[in-house]
Amino acid sequence: MRSLRILAMVSITAVVLGADGVPTVVTYVPNSKVTEVMTKGGEIVNDKGLIILANRRTAGEVEVHDKTNHIFIIVEGEATFVTGGTLVGAKNTAPGQIRATSMNGGQTDPLKEGEGINVSAKTPQWWEEVSTKTIAYYAINTEP
Numbered sequence: 001m002r003s004l005r006i007l008a009m010v011s012i013t014a015v016v017l018g019a020d021g022v023p024t025v026v027t028y029v030p031n032s033k034v035t036e037v038m039t040k041g042g043e044i045v046n047d048k049g050l051i052i053l054a055n056r057r058t059a060g061e062v063e064v065h066d067k068t069n070h071i072f073i074i075v076e077g078e079a080t081f082v083t084g085g086t087l088v089g090a091k092n093t094a095p096g097q098i099r100a101t102s103m104n105g106g107q108t109d110p111l112k113e114g115e116g117i118n119v120s121a122k123t124p125q126w127w128e129e130v131s132t133k134t135i136a137y138y139a140i141n142t143e144p
Contacts, residue, residue, distance in 0.1 A: 023047040038075070038136055053139040062087055062103045062126040066096035067143045070125070073116040077135035082106040082126045083119055100124070111135075 027045050037044050038054040045052040059079070064087070072081075085106025093099045103124055109117060119125045121143075127135070 023050050044138075049143050051139075051141040051143075053141065054136070055139055056134055056136045057127065057130075058134060059127050059130045062090075062100035062124050064090075064098040064100075064124050065121055067121050068096075069121050069142045070119040071116060071140040072111070072119070073138045073140070074111050074113050075136045075138065076113055077130065077132040078110065078112040079127050079131065079135045080129040081109050081111050081117060082128045083109070083117075083123050085124055085126075087124055102126070102128075 023045075024047055027047060029044050034044060034054065038056065041055045041057065042053065043051060044054055056076075062082075062085075082103060083106055085103035087098065087100035087103050089101035090098050091100070103126055106124065106126075108128070111117060
């Protein structure tokens with residue numbers, strides 16, 4: 001668990017230093033809020049180009065974000081995560097957001113507790129299969 005915290009802090013620092021928009025305030029997040037948000041999913045931090053989410057979810061649709069870069073850090077569960085590939089059944093769902101029912105091809109990465117993956121903007125991404133039925137993770141999102 002200690003190595004997971006260190007990975008999260010290093011990732012956050014790297015993301016913040018590389019983002020055009022940088023946080024404007026110091027944000028302390030108590031354990032109670034992190035625990036509560038991890039249970040139901042949602043935002044932990046949202047400040048000028050940096051959004052940190054805690055999510056608990058099952059497999060879903062393919063997503064493509066024009067401006068959002070992601071770092072996912074898995075804290076519980078296992079999943080098959082696919083990046084790249086060709087979208088099947090794509091539709092625009094919001095400005096700069098595309099969703100699809102599935103994708104052909106792409107790189108498949110099995111993810112489990114303690115691991116992470118970085119996904120750059122404009123890259124199709126898909127939680128294709130969640131073998132443990134749910135997966136809990138932190139998503140560190142940056143936008144220019």
